[in-house]
Amino acid sequence: MNYNHLIDLNYYSVEQCQEIIELAIKINNNPEKYLDSCKGKILATLFYEPSTRTQMSFQTAMLRLGGQVIGFDNPSNSSVAKGEGLADTIKTINCYADIITIRSPIEGSAKYSALNSELPVINAGDGGHLHPTQTLTDLLTLKIEKGRLENLKIGICGDLKFGRTVHSLIKALSRYKNNTFILISTENLKIPEYIKEFLIYNNCDFEEVFSLDEAIFDLDILYMTRIQKERFKDEQEYLSQKDVYILDCEKLKKAKKELIIMHPLPRVDEIDNNIDKDERAIYFKQARYGVYARMALILKMLESKTDKNILKGNKTDLKCLNEKCICNTEKNIHNFVIKSNNNIYCEYCEKIIK
Numbered sequence: 001m002n003y004n005h006l007i008d009l010n011y012y013s014v015e016q017c018q019e020i021i022e023l024a025i026k027i028n029n030n031p032e033k034y035l036d037s038c039k040g041k042i043l044a045t046l047f048y049e050p051s052t053r054t055q056m057s058f059q060t061a062m063l064r065l066g067g068q069v070i071g072f073d074n075p076s077n078s079s080v081a082k083g084e085g086l087a088d089t090i091k092t093i094n095c096y097a098d099i100i101t102i103r104s105p106i107e108g109s110a111k112y113s114a115l116n117s118e119l120p121v122i123n124a125g126d127g128g129h130l131h132p133t134q135t136l137t138d139l140l141t142l143k144i145e146k147g148r149l150e151n152l153k154i155g156i157c158g159d160l161k162f163g164r165t166v167h168s169l170i171k172a173l174s175r176y177k178n179n180t181f182i183l184i185s186t187e188n189l190k191i192p193e194y195i196k197e198f199l200i201y202n203n204c205d206f207e208e209v210f211s212l213d214e215a216i217f218d219l220d221i222l223y224m225t226r227i228q229k230e231r232f233k234d235e236q237e238y239l240s241q242k243d244v245y246i247l248d249c250e251k252l253k254k255a256k257k258e259l260i261i262m263h264p265l266p267r268v269d270e271i272d273n274n275i276d277k278d279e280r281a282i283y284f285k286q287a288r289y290g291v292y293a294r295m296a297l298i299l300k301m302l303e304s305k306t307d308k309n310i311l312k313g314n315k316t317d318l319k320c321l322n323e324k325c326i327c328n329t330e331k332n333i334h335n336f337v338i339k340s341n342n343n344i345y346c347e348y349c350e351k352i353i354k
């Protein structure tokens with residue numbers, strides 16, 4: 001199977017995801033076997049946004065495979081600070097590395113990078129859009145800790161509007177049989193319209209609710225998320241949202257014994273620290289699994305052919321209305337749209353244009 005750029009996990013089939021998960025489990029069970037698998041290979045990490053887990057787990061993954069790592073985590077130390085555009089940065093990194101991972105506040109930036117790269121590109125988070133390697137981590141966690149990826153009642157709580165981990169997770173888990181999503185948020189932070197349309201189009205059950213208290217009792221998974229402070233235009237709005245959902249021991253009393261509590265981390269105050277001792281809380285294990293998921297992904301991608309023709313839509317003169325989309329921030333970029341389900345979507349950020 002061919003593992004082209006990882007922009008959206010749903011570009012890979014369910015079977016491909018399964019292969020990565022199986023390889024990650026093998027690596028987890030016998031890491032010594034893979035110590036030299038990427039000897040002589042270089043991973044470039046281009047981080048235009050803060051990160052602890054994603055960046056360090058990518059670095060750890062490559063080092064544990066015997067490869068090496070270059071990159072920056074502070075764009076003001078790179079030529080971006082001199083006004084270099086993303087396409088030129090990517091073309092330059094193509095002269096140095098074997099595989100690229102990029103995190104940026106700009107939605108669609110990973111896809112645009114892939115279009116300008118002969119090397120495989122991994123989306124390590126593009127603004128409030130997607131975060132496919134967190135989702136790979138989440139799928140691996142579920143497989144190991146829950147034993148299945150189907151027949152699950154999944155509560156997702158917090159910032160469903162800006163939480164890219166949420167968008168990727170919903171898209172991925174909707175492909176498995178008999179999963180139901182309980183989307184727990186305030187009115188202001190509801191799931192974006194394009195994700196809802198995606199769920200409807202794929203006949204996946206979901207419910208939007210406000211109360212965590214009322215939803216918790218029959219969940220198999222509770223996926224808590226941080227309110228994404230950096231994505232709010234207005235500080236006051238953030239302050240009004242920030243402490244609405246706090247999972248504490250009292251609330252957890254109502255939950256099933258078999259519940260698992262996940263969180264992509266970082267946590268701010270949406271999970272009381274006392275919960276950490278509860279064996280249902282598995283978010284630090286989840287962070288550990290992220291290394292194995294990324295090791296497996298890197299191995300699969302480096303064995304594959306890279307094809308930069310990943311656009312699915314048509315060239316257009318329509319303008320994307322999302323000011324955080326790459327097609328409104330990068331010079332010399334042409335916009336593309338995808339028509340589906342009576343809507344027209346921006347190819348880069350997936351927001352509905354019409």
Ligand code: NCD
Pocket residue numbers: 053054125131134164165225226264265266
């Ligand atoms: C998440 C992210 O960056 O989107 N963190 C992560 O990668 N593990 C979640 C967050 O920042 O809240």
